[in-house]
Amino acid sequence: MKPLLALLASTAIATGPATALAATVPPPPQPSATAKTSYAPVTTSHLAAPRVRAVILTVASGEKAQPPERYALLSCTPSVGARLARAEACALLEKAKGDPANLQPSRDTYCPMMFSPVTVTATGIWDGRFVRFEHTFGNDCELRSTAGSLFDI
Structure with a gap:
């Protein structure tokens, strides 16, 4: 489970905050009093970091979450060619x-x-x-009725 948490953390770090990117953009040059050129203000809206939407999902038989029988990293950031199951879960x-x-x-x-x-x-x-969810369902049918295909891993 610890390697999955490290993977999740690295996903969040890789996208990084927008403020780090904005700090690297130099300010526009200031026109001199005699110059007739005007400069538009620099906007950093195009530098905004993508939304981080990554969740580690686990499924275990029984009333305890450990050890999980199945686990997966679900990343819901926009991408091309997303699988249908991932799209439904997201x-x-x-x-x-x-x-x-x-x-x-x-x-x-x-x-x-x-x-x-x-x-x-x-x-x-x-x-x-940060999202932390743990729940024990009475059986697979109750899980599917509530969570749909989210935990189909």
């Missing part, structure tokens, strides 16, 4: 504002009353906020 997190705790179970799904616990976690950064 859309679910977008709807939940980055926090899976905001997802609601589907009212159209009826799950069996069978206890086979599944524990999932989501840890990462979403638009500059």
Whole structure:
């Protein structure tokens, strides 16, 4: 799990804050009193860092999150050729504002009353906020009803 957290941290560091980029842009030259040339002010809006949206997802059978059976890094920054499953998972997190705790179970799904616990976690950064989510569902059906394809890893 520690290598995944290091990977997540390096993703956030690589995108970096926009202020570091803005500091490297020199100010426009000041025109002399006799010069008739005018300079437009420098704007740094085009230097804004991309939104960091990266989450480590884990799935474990049972009521404990450790050790996870499956895990994956979900990066929701814009990219070309995104897989459909990744796009669906990112859309679910977008709807939940980055926090899976905001997802609601589907009212159209009826799950069996069978206890086979599944524990999932989501840890990462979403638009500059740290996200930490852990929940134990009664079975896979309850997980799918609430989180959709988010934890299909």
